Amino acid sequence: MGSNKKSRPYLERDVSWMYFNRRILQEAEKPDVPLLERLSFLGIYSNNLDEFYRVRVASLNRIAEWGEKSGAREALLAKKTVKQIARLYGRYMRDYGKTVKEMYSELASSGICLIDDREADEEQREFLRSYYHSSLEGLILPVSFSSVKHLDHESDESIYMAVRAVRTTLSGKPSYDYSYFELPVQECGRFIRLPDRDGRHYIMYLDDVVRCSLGYVFEGMGYTSMEAYAFKFTRDAEMEMDDDRRNGILQKVSKGLKSRKKGEPLRVLYDEAMPEDLQRRVISKLDLDKNDTVVKSGRYHNHKDLMKFPDCGRADLKFRPMPPVRRSVLDGEGSILGKIRMQDGFLHVPYHSFSSFIRVLHEAAMSREVASIKITLYRLAKDSKVVRSLIGAARNGKKVTVVIELLARFDEASNMVWAQKLQEAGVKVIFGVEGLKVHSKVVHIGMKRGADIACISTGNFHEGNARSYTDCIIMTASRRITREVDQLFDFIEKPYLPIHFKELLVSPNEMKKKFISLLNAEIRNSRAGLPAYVKMKLNHLTDPVMVKKICEAADAGVKFGIVVRGNCSLVTEDLPKGCTIRMNGIIDRYLEHSRIFVFAAGGQNKVFIGSADWMPRNLDNRIEVVTPVYDPTIRQEMIRIVDYGLRDVRQGRLVDGSGRNLPWTCDNPLPVGSQEALYEHYLRLEEEESGRALAGSVAAAGGEDAENDSVMSGAGAAAESVGQDTEAPEDAGKVTGTPEQ
Numbered sequence: 001m002g003s004n005k006k007s008r009p010y011l012e013r014d015v016s017w018m019y020f021n022r023r024i025l026q027e028a029e030k031p032d033v034p035l036l037e038r039l040s041f042l043g044i045y046s047n048n049l050d051e052f053y054r055v056r057v058a059s060l061n062r063i064a065e066w067g068e069k070s071g072a073r074e075a076l077l078a079k080k081t082v083k084q085i086a087r088l089y090g091r092y093m094r095d096y097g098k099t100v101k102e103m104y105s106e107l108a109s110s111g112i113c114l115i116d117d118r119e120a121d122e123e124q125r126e127f128l129r130s131y132y133h134s135s136l137e138g139l140i141l142p143v144s145f146s147s148v149k150h151l152d153h154e155s156d157e158s159i160y161m162a163v164r165a166v167r168t169t170l171s172g173k174p175s176y177d178y179s180y181f182e183l184p185v186q187e188c189g190r191f192i193r194l195p196d197r198d199g200r201h202y203i204m205y206l207d208d209v210v211r212c213s214l215g216y217v218f219e220g221m222g223y224t225s226m227e228a229y230a231f232k233f234t235r236d237a238e239m240e241m242d243d244d245r246r247n248g249i250l251q252k253v254s255k256g257l258k259s260r261k262k263g264e265p266l267r268v269l270y271d272e273a274m275p276e277d278l279q280r281r282v283i284s285k286l287d288l289d290k291n292d293t294v295v296k297s298g299r300y301h302n303h304k305d306l307m308k309f310p311d312c313g314r315a316d317l318k319f320r321p322m323p324p325v326r327r328s329v330l331d332g333e334g335s336i337l338g339k340i341r342m343q344d345g346f347l348h349v350p351y352h353s354f355s356s357f358i359r360v361l362h363e364a365a366m367s368r369e370v371a372s373i374k375i376t377l378y379r380l381a382k383d384s385k386v387v388r389s390l391i392g393a394a395r396n397g398k399k400v401t402v403v404i405e406l407l408a409r410f411d412e413a414s415n416m417v418w419a420q421k422l423q424e425a426g427v428k429v430i431f432g433v434e435g436l437k438v439h440s441k442v443v444h445i446g447m448k449r450g451a452d453i454a455c456i457s458t459g460n461f462h463e464g465n466a467r468s469y470t471d472c473i474i475m476t477a478s479r480r481i482t483r484e485v486d487q488l489f490d491f492i493e494k495p496y497l498p499i500h501f502k503e504l505l506v507s508p509n510e511m512k513k514k515f516i517s518l519l520n521a522e523i524r525n526s527r528a529g530l531p532a533y534v535k536m537k538l539n540h541l542t543d544p545v546m547v548k549k550i551c552e553a554a555d556a557g558v559k560f561g562i563v564v565r566g567n568c569s570l571v572t573e574d575l576p577k578g579c580t581i582r583m584n585g586i587i588d589r590y591l592e593h594s595r596i597f598v599f600a601a602g603g604q605n606k607v608f609i610g611s612a613d614w615m616p617r618n619l620d621n622r623i624e625v626v627t628p629v630y631d632p633t634i635r636q637e638m639i640r641i642v643d644y645g646l647r648d649v650r651q652g653r654l655v656d657g658s659g660r661n662l663p664w665t666c667d668n669p670l671p672v673g674s675q676e677a678l679y680e681h682y683l684r685l686e687e688e689e690s691g692r693a694l695a696g697s698v699a700a701a702g703g704e705d706a707e708n709d710s711v712m713s714g715a716g717a718a719a720e721s722v723g724q725d726t727e728a729p730e731d732a733g734k735v736t737g738t739p740e741q
Contacts, residue, residue: 008551011657012081013542013567013615014056018088019659020566020585021048025092026653026661027587029099035106036309036317037589042100043306049089050234050304053267053293054156057085058236061266086293088659097298112201112312115194116299117208124194124202125212131192132213139187140210140217142179145281156235156265159183159302161210164278165223177223178281180231183207190305193312201312205300229274231282232301234267272296319589324353324467325682328690330475331356337363337370341451344631345475348641349459350590351682354466357473358385360455364445365393372399372446374489376438380418381463387418391425399446400427403492405438433495433623436508440625441611444485451477454485456627458594458609469593470675472609472641474627474634481627492623505626507612512545512619518599518606519553525602526557535598535642537563540613541570554579563645564655565592567615571657583655584664586648588675596638597626607635641678648674 027033028041063071063078104114120128142163154160165177183206192209194202207230210217214226265286270279288294311318330336330345336359339345347356364370373393380387394400404419423429432438441457459471476482484504491499491506505511519534526532534553541547541562547570554560559580562570565587572581586592597608610626612618629635645652650673652664670677 009571011569016567039306043304047304053234117211128212139184142181145178151285161228163228165226229271231270233265236264267293269295269297326353340475341477346634347473349466361389365389371448374401374444376403378405379460394426403430437622439622452482454482469591472594507624522558523556530602531600533559533600535561537596537642539565540567543614546614561646584652585655588651644674
């Protein structure tokens with residue numbers, strides 16, 4: 001790679017995604033990862049591929065088939081990318097198949113035996129006969145291939161069994177009938193536990209349970225033999241949105257979901273043992289074209305179900321528990337809203353308990369001091385406590401405004417239901433801005449008197465995600481932040497209003513421009529001999545403008561340390577001399593999801609967190625929010641998160657654009673993975689904070705004078721905090737001189 005910025009290669013995001021998913025497969029291959037967790041990584045790998053084909057490969061296929069001359073260049077690139085993906089897919093699937101076999105063998109060695117229909121003995125077959133009549137009977141109804149033109153009405157989230165049944169004619173020749181049916185995984189689960197025996201656990205795929213039961217499924221049909229083979233297909237998940245202005249957004253999304261169910265199939269996997277005559281019938285009903293993927297695979301598909309593999313009570317084969325830490329500085333006695341007004345608070349889930357955020361909403365819903373609550377919602381838990389609090393607030397007479405994104409992919413139907421429930425409760429529901437997804441994660445709590453409160457998160461307000469995604473939530477009463485968060489809701493409701501955000505970085509307004517300004521400041525500082533570096537943690541880095549700017553800054557001597565989880569178009573192989581761009585991809589028990597940006601700023605360390613990755617969709621086509629972090633303690637914690645990620649040699653892989661995913665190395669490695677190190681840090685921090693709180697309580701109980709001193713001290717601290725907020729240097733909050741999931 002030369003020093004000329006224009007010569008820097010740019011890796012297509014979808015190829016880089018394949019490299020990312022390979023890192024997940026590498027975790028399944030690591031012998032030091034607990035066995036059942038390795039199975040879960042296999043399931044995640046499979047589930048990711050399904051969604052990738054439904055969304056990204058489908059999009060590439062549409063571009064590749066575009067017939068207009070104006071799109072010839074894009075079509076050619078799309079075809080090339082699809083071919084690259086197909087090559088990587090074939091290579092990785094061989095590794096995947098090998099890993100699955102090795103893991104099943106290790107399960108058996110650990111006393112968990114996964115058997116198929118051919119291995120079941122008579123005692124186990126008797127159990128399966130009973131299981132069929134008690135649980136499966138009536139759930140399986142075969143459909144003849146000759147009765148359907150296409151598999152238009154079948155879901156691509158399911159697994160299907162193709163059956164060839166034989167009956168003997170009067171002449172003695174065999175006659176074949178061909179049919180298929182959906183496996184009832186939703187009702188029965190994918191894995192069926194058989195009775196334990198001699199201290200060993202026995203498990204069977206539902207596929208094989210059904211194979212053992214084919215005689216009952218086709219009872220009375222006169223067949224002499226039957227054989228069943230699994231197949232699965234993936235549809236284009238793009239929704240066709242109705243542009244009829246007479247229809248509201250709810251109607252448009254509802255129609256769009258129906259169109260998704262009939263999307264064109266674009267990938268088929270089938271059991272390589274399936275007879276050719278049965279193969280032809282399966283393929284002919286899917287109406288594939290030359291760009292689609294047809295793969296001979298193993299006996300079982302939809303390995304995403306491995307994420308729910310029975311643990312058989314074997315805690316020794318799973319990660320050690322890391323129960324969330326409850327922060328005493330937030331969750332102790334007294335008002336949590338009052339504590340936030342005294343001093344900024346932060347949570348880093350799942351290390352910290354998400355219940356602290358729920359408590360914020362719960363108290364806001366009941367407090368007589370609260371006048372209004374405004375919140376943006378992108379994805380919600382199935383039984384959302386967030387929504388319960390908002391509905392309760394509305395019933396308590398608060399003015400509640402909810403911006404809910406109806407086009408959150410694969411959550412559209414759920415969000416429509418929540419929107420209707422909120423409206424029925426008297427909540428003002430806003431469906432965002434047409435043409436712009438609202439991906440920001442913010443809350444504004446308006447108080448009747450005194451400072452308002454704002455919460456800004458890097459991830460969804462979703463209890464389920466908060467147990468498995470690493471995200472940061474900042475809670476503040478800083479007027480310069482709360483004022484602009486409040487203005488954000490005005491901007492969403494009336495995007496034509498000329499609102500200028502001085503503190504917040506908001507896309508699509510000026511976020512990219514301000515990030516570039518921050519990078520330009522680092523370039524100037526480097527040339528002036530001042531500290532010049534950027535450390536950041538994000539999910540995806542694919543925006544061509546930002547990639548080019550990073551290369552320009554690195555050429556100028558700015559050092560980059562980046563923790564990136566998924567897509568990364570920045571290629572760092574063979575960097576010019578003096579260029580430092582190092583990127584670590586971490587796969588561990590939790591999904592790395594927080595977005596944190598640290599700029600040296602000549603030694604000041606400007607820190608930002610928010611919802612945006614550095615992708616075109618986040619910076620140009622969505623409403624995103626990134627906030628500066630002003631509290632010095634929280635700022636240091638955000639820097640620690642990024643630094644620990646850059647020191648993680650246990651779970652990290654070098655992201656350089658080559659796809660080799662080599663182990664990460666650094667000069668000052670952590671003795672454990674960054675996630676374990678952060679958890680231990682938060683445990684120690686909580687011990688210190690709770691110890692200080694206890695000491696304060698003891699001192700306060702020492703007498704009336706001590707009590708008065710304590711109250712005065714608290715009031716003084718509050719005044720000092722407000723003073724720091726309003727009397728900070730004029731440029732402290734400015735981005736002068738100077739991304740998503």
